Amino acid sequence: MGDTMAERDEWPDDGGTDLVDPHPDPDESAAESALRPTTLAEFDGQPRVSDQLGLVLEAARARNAVPDHVLLSGPPGLGKTTLAGIIAAEMGAPLRISSGPAIQHAGDLAAILSGLTEGEVFFLDEIHRMSRPAEEMLYLAMEDFRVDVVVGKGPGATAIPLDIPQFTLVGATTRAGMLPGPLRDRFGFNAQLDFYDAEALERIVARSGTLIGADLDPSGAVEIASRSRGTPRIANRLLRRVRDYALVRADGRITEAVARAALDLYEVDTLGLDRLDRGVLDAICRKFGGGPVGLSTLAIAVGEETETVEEVAEPFLVRLGFLMRTPRGRVATAAGWRHLGLTPPRQQTTTTAEEPDLFS
Ligand SMILES: Nc1ncnc2c1ncn2[C@@H]1O[C@H](COP(=O)(O)OP(=O)(O)OP(=O)(O)O)[C@@H](O)[C@H]1O
Numbered sequence: 001m002g003d004t005m006a007e008r009d010e011w012p013d014d015g016g017t018d019l020v021d022p023h024p025d026p027d028e029s030a031a032e033s034a035l036r037p038t039t040l041a042e043f044d045g046q047p048r049v050s051d052q053l054g055l056v057l058e059a060a061r062a063r064n065a066v067p068d069h070v071l072l073s074g075p076p077g078l079g080k081t082t083l084a085g086i087i088a089a090e091m092g093a094p095l096r097i098s099s100g101p102a103i104q105h106a107g108d109l110a111a112i113l114s115g116l117t118e119g120e121v122f123f124l125d126e127i128h129r130m131s132r133p134a135e136e137m138l139y140l141a142m143e144d145f146r147v148d149v150v151v152g153k154g155p156g157a158t159a160i161p162l163d164i165p166q167f168t169l170v171g172a173t174t175r176a177g178m179l180p181g182p183l184r185d186r187f188g189f190n191a192q193l194d195f196y197d198a199e200a201l202e203r204i205v206a207r208s209g210t211l212i213g214a215d216l217d218p219s220g221a222v223e224i225a226s227r228s229r230g231t232p233r234i235a236n237r238l239l240r241r242v243r244d245y246a247l248v249r250a251d252g253r254i255t256e257a258v259a260r261a262a263l264d265l266y267e268v269d270t271l272g273l274d275r276l277d278r279g280v281l282d283a284i285c286r287k288f289g290g291g292p293v294g295l296s297t298l299a300i301a302v303g304e305e306t307e308t309v310e311e312v313a314e315p316f317l318v319r320l321g322f323l324m325r326t327p328r329g330r331v332a333t334a335a336g337w338r339h340l341g342l343t344p345p346r347q348q349t350t351t352t353a354e355e356p357d358l359f360s
Pocket residue numbers: 022023024031032033035036037042043044045046075076077078079080081082083172204232233236
């Protein structure tokens with residue numbers, strides 16, 4: 001499709017094979033589905049969104065109406081797909097799932113919309129990646145529950161209006177800023193999902209542990225949660241790996257010590273940095289004196305593609321306050337130096353914040 005960097009996700013889908021990569025991994029979809037909460041009451045960790053959404057759904061039920069269209073935005077792995085399923089379940093409605101990149105022609109969208117049943121929830125993932133003609137068709141569908149089907153070509157083409165059933169669109173995007181204003185305005189409710197705090201992740205890990213039948217000590221859940229980068233998808237993935245370790249290398253019980261040993265083995269450190277994250281930070285500090293160093297030089301130094309460094313490792317390092325992207329190149333902060341157990345150079349010690357806030 002020839003996406004430019006600017007058009008692509010800040011959290012792009014690179015296949016998601018990495019343990020701490022927040023993107024979905026197709027091989028994990030069955031395991032993920034088994035752990036999805038199915039009611040709003042079960043959806044832990046986003047109290048503001050749960051409260052507001054609960055009100056929207058309750059009001060719709062009271063009015064015996066289809067709920068307003070809902071826009072969910074935020075980084076991958078925080079529960080957008082899960083929430084779409086919850087909205088459908090809470091409304092007792094079927095759920096239809098598609099994604100922006102899958103809808104390249106307006107006709108694809110017309111086919112989906114005209115096949116919906118009354119009240120159906122239509123989840124459209126990566127809505128910012130839909131084609132322009134499909135997007136324009138969606139405006140009309142969202143507002144008037146109508147699509148114009150164009151028949152014929154050239155000057156003789158005619159648009160035949162077609163009524164479609166009332167439905168609720170749940171749009172999901174990692175880039176709310178990339179949505180055109182007219183599309184954003186057509187959503188009645190707009191929810192921004194945030195990274196989860198440690199306590200919420202602990203509860204999620206404990207719940208998932210019960211569901212997968214793991215023998216999980218609360219201290220083990222704390223250890224897993226603290227290395228999960230504020231992201232339930234990563235927490236569940238680490239839990240599965242730690243469960244395996246506990247079965248093979250210990251007596252099956254996931255204690256703090258077992259979780260720690262397992263995650264050390266998988267090279268996920270106490271803040272959730274993996275080998276690539278640490279490699280990038282280490283190269284900036286040790287090979288380039290803390291920077292600034294250009295992205296391509298840095299990528300060569302760690303033996304990775306520039307895209308991988310820029311899109312997979314850097315966002316989390318920036319979020320932790322360990323790395324700065326400056327016009328002159330990448331710079332390690334004092335906190336970054338300290339995380340590696342190194343002493344920051346003198347001019348660095350005063351320039352940066354102290355310990356990072358992992359979950360903000
Ligand atoms: N609040 C939550 N409580 C418990 N589990 C959660 C919660 N949010 C997400 N999860 C779990 O995290 C995993 C990923 O969630 P989900 O697929 O909904 O994320 P997403 O935001 O749609 O990600 P993407 O945008 O990459 O598709 C699922 O297994 C789900 O069960």
